[in-house]
Amino acid sequence: MASLTKVTEAELDAIEVGAGILGTGGGGNPYIGKLRCREELKKGRRIDVIPLLELDDDALVVSLGGIGAPVVGVEKIEQGEECLRALRALEEELDCKIDATISSEIGGANSMEPMLTAAQAGIPVVDGDGMGRAFPEMQMCTWSIYGHKSSPSAMADEKGNVVVFRHTASEVWLERLARASVVAMGAAAGIALAPMRGDFIKKFAVPDTVTRAWSLGNAVFEAQTNHRDPVATILEHEDGRLLMTAKIIDLKRHLKGGFAVGEVKVDGFGAYQGETGVIDLQNEFLVFRRNGEMEVCVPDLIVVLDSDTGLPITTELLRYGQRIAILALPCHDLLRSEEALKVIGPEAFGYHDLTFTPMPRRANAGETR
Amino acid sequence: MYRIGIDVGGTNTDAVIMDGEKLVLGVKSPTTEDVTSGIVSSLAKVLEESGIKAGQIGAVMIGTTHFTNAVVERRKMSKTAAVRLCLPAAECLPPMVDWPDDIRETVGGHYWLAKGGNEFDGREISALDEDELRGIADEIGKQGIDSIAICSVFSPVNSEMEDKARTVLAERLPQANFTLSSEIGRLGILERENAAIMNASLRQLSAETVKAFSAALASAGLSCPCYITQNDGTLMSADFVRAYPVLTFASGPTNSMRGASFLTGEQVAVVVDVGGTSTDVGAIIKGFPRQASTSVDIGGVRTNFRMPDVFSIALGGGSIVQPDDPITVGPKSVGFRIHTEGKLFGGNTLTTSDVAVGLGIADFGDPAPARALGEDRLNAIRDVIDEMILNAVERMRVSPDKIPVLAVGGGSILVRDHIGELPVIKPENFAVANAVGAAIGQISGEVDRIFSLEKISREEALEDARKEATQKAIAAGAKPDSIEVLDQEDVPLAYLPGSATRIRLKVVGDLDG
Numbered sequence: 105m106a107s108l109t110k111v112t113e114a115e116l117d118a119i120e121v122g123a124g125i126l127g128t129g130g131g132g133n134p135y136i137g138k139l140r141c142r143e144e145l146k147k148g149r150r151i152d153v154i155p156l157l158e159l160d161d162d163a164l165v166v167s168l169g170g171i172g173a174p175v176v177g178v179e180k181i182e183q184g185e186e187c188l189r190a191l192r193a194l195e196e197e198l199d200c201k202i203d204a205t206i207s208s209e210i211g212g213a214n215s216m217e218p219m220l221t222a223a224q225a226g227i228p229v230v231d232g233d234g235m236g237r238a239f240p241e242m243q244m245c246t247w248s249i250y251g252h253k254s255s256p257s258a259m260a261d262e263k264g265n266v267v268v269f270r271h272t273a274s275e276v277w278l279e280r281l282a283r284a285s286v287v288a289m290g291a292a293a294g295i296a297l298a299p300m301r302g303d304f305i306k307k308f309a310v311p312d313t314v315t316r317a318w319s320l321g322n323a324v325f326e327a328q329t330n331h332r333d334p335v336a337t338i339l340e341h342e343d344g345r346l347l348m349t350a351k352i353i354d355l356k357r358h359l360k361g362g363f364a365v366g367e368v369k370v371d372g373f374g375a376y377q378g379e380t381g382v383i384d385l386q387n388e389f390l391v392f393r394r395n396g397e398m399e400v401c402v403p404d405l406i407v408v409l410d411s412d413t414g415l416p417i418t419t420e421l422l423r424y425g426q427r428i429a430i431l432a433l434p435c436h437d438l439l440r441s442e443e444a445l446k447v448i449g450p451e452a453f454g455y456h457d458l459t460f461t462p463m464p465r466r467a468n469a470g471e472t473r
Numbered sequence: 474m475y476r477i478g479i480d481v482g483g484t485n486t487d488a489v490i491m492d493g494e495k496l497v498l499g500v501k502s503p504t505t506e507d508v509t510s511g512i513v514s515s516l517a518k519v520l521e522e523s524g525i526k527a528g529q530i531g532a533v534m535i536g537t538t539h540f541t542n543a544v545v546e547r548r549k550m551s552k553t554a555a556v557r558l559c560l561p562a563a564e565c566l567p568p569m570v571d572w573p574d575d576i577r578e579t580v581g582g583h584y585w586l587a588k589g590g591n592e593f594d595g596r597e598i599s600a601l602d603e604d605e606l607r608g609i610a611d612e613i614g615k616q617g618i619d620s621i622a623i624c625s626v627f628s629p630v631n632s633e634m635e636d637k638a639r640t641v642l643a644e645r646l647p648q649a650n651f652t653l654s655s656e657i658g659r660l661g662i663l664e665r666e667n668a669a670i671m672n673a674s675l676r677q678l679s680a681e682t683v684k685a686f687s688a689a690l691a692s693a694g695l696s697c698p699c700y701i702t703q704n705d706g707t708l709m710s711a712d713f714v715r716a717y718p719v720l721t722f723a724s725g726p727t728n729s730m731r732g733a734s735f736l737t738g739e740q741v742a743v744v745v746d747v748g749g750t751s752t753d754v755g756a757i758i759k760g761f762p763r764q765a766s767t768s769v770d771i772g773g774v775r776t777n778f779r780m781p782d783v784f785s786i787a788l789g790g791g792s793i794v795q796p797d798d799p800i801t802v803g804p805k806s807v808g809f810r811i812h813t814e815g816k817l818f819g820g821n822t823l824t825t826s827d828v829a830v831g832l833g834i835a836d837f838g839d840p841a842p843a844r845a846l847g848e849d850r851l852n853a854i855r856d857v858i859d860e861m862i863l864n865a866v867e868r869m870r871v872s873p874d875k876i877p878v879l880a881v882g883g884g885s886i887l888v889r890d891h892i893g894e895l896p897v898i899k900p901e902n903f904a905v906a907n908a909v910g911a912a913i914g915q916i917s918g919e920v921d922r923i924f925s926l927e928k929i930s931r932e933e934a935l936e937d938a939r940k941e942a943t944q945k946a947i948a949a950g951a952k953p954d955s956i957e958v959l960d961q962e963d964v965p966l967a968y969l970p971g972s973a974t975r976i977r978l979k980v981v982g983d984l985d986g
Contacts, residue, residue: 136663140565176593178661180626184565262562263598290592292562353873412864425870 107231108315111151111219116141118321123215124416125320125338126313128405130364130388131212131238132174133418136181141216144223151219154204154228156311163203163302165230166191167247168221169214171259171282172292177213183262186294187221193258193266194296202299206230208245210313211238211388217294219314229314236310236436237405240387243275244448246438247300250308254278254297261289310436324414334414335429343465344433347392347400348376349411352426357385357419364419368408370428381430383408385419390453392430401455403440403448404463405433434463474531476984478912479515480728480905481508481537484749487908488515490523490530496736498523499905508539509685516693527694532984536702536728536911539682540675540718544576544772550674551620552581554613556606556642557666558589558625558634562598568624568666573773580674583616585609589634590626598626601634603641610645619646622673624654624666630975632656650676650716657719657778664768664777671774672719679718683711698950700914700984704780705959706731706761707917707981710949719778722771726753726783727762728910733879734760735913736900742877743866743895746906747884750789750806754865755781761959763869786865788858790884791815794823796846800857816842825887828854835886858887866892881906915981917959918946923975931974935961938978951982 108115120138123131141151159165168187170177195202202225205218210233222229234245248254255272259282267285272278286293323341327334339346350370357366365386372379384391389406392399400406408417411429439448440462450458475497480487486504490497500518505511512535520527543549555568568584569577587605590598613621621642625634632655639651652673658665683701690699700708703720704727714721730744740760746753756763762781769780787804791811795801807814807822814820817827817838829835831843831851843851866878878895880888881903890897902909920942924934943956961978 136566139571143565143570173593175660178663180559180590180592180598181563181566181662183561183563262564264561290562290594290596290598351867424873425867427864427868 106315107155107312108153108318111141111153113142113145115318116145118319118325119215119314119317121321121324121415122317122319123210123212124418125407125409126236126317126405127211127238127416127418128388128407129385129417129419130240131209131214132177134213134216136178137213137216137220140182140184141220141223144220149223151223152228153231153314156230156232156306156309159204159230159302159306161301161303161306164200164299165204165206165302165305166194166202166296166299167206167208167218167234167245168294168296169208169217170292171295172286174213176291180290180292182292182294185224186260186262187217187296188224188294189260189266190258190294190296191221191225193260193268194256194299197256197258197268197270198299200299202227204228204230206305206309207233207314208242208297209233209235209238210310210317211235214238215314215317221294230305230309231314232305232309232311233313234309236313236439237403238388239448242279246308246310246444247305248275249444249447250438252298252300252304252308257282257295257297259285259289259293259295261293263289265289308438310438327414335409335411335431338409338414338431342433344407344431345463347406347430347432348372348379348381348394349374349427349429350376350381352422352424352428355422355424357422366419368422370430373427383430386453387419389419391450391455391458392432398458400432400463401450401458401460402453403435403444403460405435407431407433432463434465475525475529476912477516477519477530477533478908478910478914479512479533479535480725480907480911481512481535481539482725482907486511486515487905488519489905489908489912490519490525491909491912496902496909497525499902499908501905508537509689512686512689513692516689516695520693530695530697532697533690533695533699534702534708534911534914535686535699536724536907537682537721538725540679540721541723541771543675543678544671544774547576547579547772549678550576550579551677552583552616552618553620553622553670553674554616554618555584555666555670556609556621556623556638557584557586558601558623558638560586560588560590560599562590562626563662566663568670571663571775572667576772576774580670581616581618583613583618585612587638589638591628591631591634593627593630595631601637606638606641607645610642613642613649614646619649620652620673620676621646621649622652622654622666622669624662624669626662627660628653628655629659629665652676657717659777661768661777664775667774668719668776668778671771671776672717675718676715679715683715687711702728702911702914705917706910706914708914708984723769723780723783725907726755727781729753729881729907730755730757730762730781730910731760731913732906732908732910733757733881733900735909736881736902736906737877737879737898739877739879739898741874742879743869744879744881745862745866745885745888746882747880747887748789748882749791749811749884750787750808751785752788752862752865752882752884753783753785754869755783756869759959782869784865784868786861788825788861788887790824790826790887792825794825794828794854796823796850796854800854802854802857802861825858825884828858829886859889859892862888863893866895870895914984916946916949916951916984917979917981918942918944918949918951918956919977919979920945921975921977926974931963934974934976935963935978938976939980942978942980946980946982950985952985953982956980956982
């Protein structure tokens, strides 16, 4: 697929849908971020996308995004330049010039903020991210897994407060201190993490994911315009597999430590008549079992789509009786290493009895990606 | 005393007379451009045909799509000022940012951002600045705008700033009408603000409409009270409609679901309302429609205030059928032109009605053109129609229990005796279910405020709220012994000094008399 080099309004709509699909049920809603990017474009700013491999080895790339409670984000919308102020604070602290931004998580809401800040700062956004999907915690991204330290980092709120974390004892301490600050700031702020060098990020970012989100969204729009089956269209575009077309027959969800935890039971229909399935969720969809046997689990992607429209269904919108298509998409190899599985494998989510078995890729898929 | 229920639809204005729990008579008249004369003629018709005198009517309940249509057609909406209390937050996305251009232009697109708003924990984002608000009031006055919507960050949790801002603005703008977002929507500032702005822009129209309805009643010789139905199946007095016209949005599907429930006596069911071009499917629980959990689009504008959860498919009595493989039904429809374009009436277009008549399940028009396709083909087409309905019903089904499906609306002849494993009930007066739904509208009483739990328990607070809501319902005309709790929700507010909880509670009861 052709790489995306520039984002205009049309691409934003497709990225919104694609980021929703890659959010695997979580990641937050990209809608407000999309509107904010659109406003930047209307002001005449541009969103340029740079392919990962075109970065200079000594380029400085910053991962940034919103931090806080999602429910606050839809009520107290940002002033608009929080992340930009955090980025400028980092430049000041380190006496450097940042060359590009990157998303830590392409799935869901965090797909948008790096594009927005890049447009405001007049720098490009990197075509890649730290997950290739969505996960609940900051340290679950590839660069943290492969040794990047997130401090010094900077946070800014809408009131003009800027906090710089010059040194933190560990990634967990940064998370703890940042959480305390964000609560004081009113549960919504922008955070920019320590810059990464081009040569590091070329090795450890999941490549081409902005393009991938855009192309996924486009596949859905194309199918809708041409009255084709959107699920089949997505599968043609993607190196994925249809697990089941199914109807939700039972749904359990509750809040546990700030996360939505639960399970979805389904009965197959169409070609899957007579089969049963269960999807476990913790913010994102984690495990898919067919007739009681585990078939796909994290870090591979389990995606739930409305079987008619092809649009992604997030965990809070699941409903008894919905007819859904359950898809599996293989995660990137960076997420499958031994180090990575310690942080984002089934064990990390409390499944001590499950072992991650990578879902197979299509024969030619390795060459294109 | 008798009651009259009226449903003003896009094509027909239906009227029914009810004697307590009994439906006396239902009539249909064409909806007119000015709406009022259609109401006058249907009132005259239903009184004449039933032989009941105007003096015997205790109340008239009207369900109308007037306000929804105004938004959809971008007509009769007033210039509106949106005032958001938020700075320095929320500057990046101004009010009406995601509205289609034509509707934003219709309401003028005027907005002001001001200091104010609360944090999630009750702190102020910044203090309200009365001088700033007075300056805004002067600018609004200069623009000649007198409909104002005020929206403050986190106002569903704390509405004090919206109240205060209204007081300050009203001092300078004594003629203006105000809509506060906290009175209409829930958390999600853009959607709540959208609903508030739409409400403000419809205030003028709602005042005129209420006046026209009263005139219509008077010209039919009726002097009884007139109520308008809102989208949760309860009634609004004329004063209330003047203040909150958006609460009528989607009252049409609500009335048809409530009417279907009433006519069949079923309290938990899926309702399928088949019209000429589309089918609305919804679920009722305890006789009331299930609420939508996501944002709902009205005329291209996202809102999040309570609405019935309705799934619509492009299937109706006029849907165009393409009989060759692969068979398709809809989404195009001949609509009300079926009487000239449908093959059964000598036209050139094969419709779902042709198929129904060809199969002998309905008896109107000429069955011959459809029969020429052969019985196998007709049955294959019907299977496609069944599948479409099954799909929609399964989507709205609320539990694995075998709840019944209630089929209403003029096109419900297309619905079979069973949908999948669910039995179908078609009430006798299926064509006027909407007007029945309006006529059985109930009176509600609502409490929504913060209760301190310093001296009383949560249970006692809920009990206090229930008593308060019951008193309100009785004052609004509800029969005391018929009142029950429809909905209650309490959200603990851990941050307030001491312990407090926000209770929202709604009771409903039958209209007295």
